[in-house]
Amino acid sequence: MSDSDLSSRTALVTGATSGIGLETARQLAERGATVLLHGRTPEEARAAADHLVATTGIDATQLCSFAADFTRLDEVESLANRVVTEHPRLDVLVNNAALAAPERHTVTADGNEIAFQVNFLAHYLLTCLLEPALTSDPGGRVVNVSSSLHRTASISWADPNRARRYSRLAAYAQSQLALTVFAADPRVTAVSVHPGVCDTALLPLYAHEGVTPAEGAASVVRLCDPTVEIVNGAYYDRAERVEPAPAATEDRTVRRLSKLADLLVGRTA
Template sequence: MPSSVSPAPRTVLVTGATSGIGWETARLLAGRGDTVILHAPDQASGDQARARLVAAGANASQLRLVVADFARLDEVRAMAARIADQHPVLDVLVNNAALAAPERRTMTTDGNELSLQVNFLAAYLLTHELAGPLSARPGSRVVNVSSSMHRTASISWNDPHRAKRYSRLAAYAQSQLALTIFAREQAPWTSVSVHPGVCDTGLLPLYAHEGDSAVQGAERVVRLCDPATELVPGAYYDRTALSPAAPVALEDRTVRRLCKLADQLVAAK
């Protein structure tokens, strides 16, 4: 007979939780009884997202708000330090924050191409900075919300910021490939990446004119957060199915090379 015992509440951090799949993921996890740490790029959008979650039925006492602009790596570090101080145990990290690469190549104050930093480097840095809380209890998970577009990408090793040849689609796809490769880094926790489907969010124009709802995308993310779902470490999931990632993402040497590059790019200037 199926167990009627509810899963034990956990502490989960969702980045990019102010809208779209991130907000719906936070809502679903809060509905499970988890303590959900909501990441917002600024205080105003964070307060609004939290109020909307409460209005949707979330228990306000289970919600925590943290703020960091991922276009500034010093803010990512500061946010991670606050989380580690207040939450010594972190059961799940959902690296969901993402933006579409702009039409014109844009550099951050850290010296990185904008979509590479916000979509990948910030997630890489945050995950490493939270190694203590993520290692505190067995069974912790990191879920990287990636994209099927990673299959069209390549890492421009000698020009990761694409100064010589920039296109917004190539820059965005590169960031998603990097995020997918990163899920294969060896760690004390289980990491996976997932394409949640083409969904009706702010990124939809990169893909199509219509898509699944953000709720459907979030359900696919939350499934991978559930301890009852057995994960293959380092695997890539296309919606709910285990799927082969791009061949380059399966090469151990590529994982090592990417992590070395990321270490250089996130190093405090």
């Protein structure tokens, strides 16, 4: 893995208060990057930044805390507006925040199934709104932290909220397939990555044991490094580029998902 200096880079990491997100923020900052840590609440984001400063040699000036509850799309909009205002040049966006779909079918105040909104729709909206800040220079990129479970999924186009037939595993897998498909959207320079099965809050969806969040984060951070060449729209299983599920790169699916997402987040052409 490259250990190149990232002191000229600014990266936003969503879901940076625990697990892979916190470790991704730590590893980026330890290599010199300015890291915008996103948490669900201001208190959680601030606590994560304080923890990193207290337990590492990271300078507090490298860390900026931001908050938005991804179950509320208005908060996602506010987050994007603040980032664009305060950091008009953003080199990397790591779309990492995720939750396991609950046992019972749950819909957000915006009317979307909760895993589909938090894991995909919020990141779709955030990425679109951050377009003015995301650099188009070589090395600028979006990294979607996806999952191998996307291979088991299908997008329920007629019922994306899965109101008629709900299963938590199917709902979670659908959100990960959508995030993987989004990396192939030609409007963004992006990749998606399965960081391996890690010992995080999502572990029960996969197995009984996993690698450390730090090991998973290393696969994410590698793709944030501008010296690591990426293939736009590609899917990586840890450090290796592999083919995603066939639907993930179909032009028709990419266009159809974009239309659906625009509708669900209230964006108009």
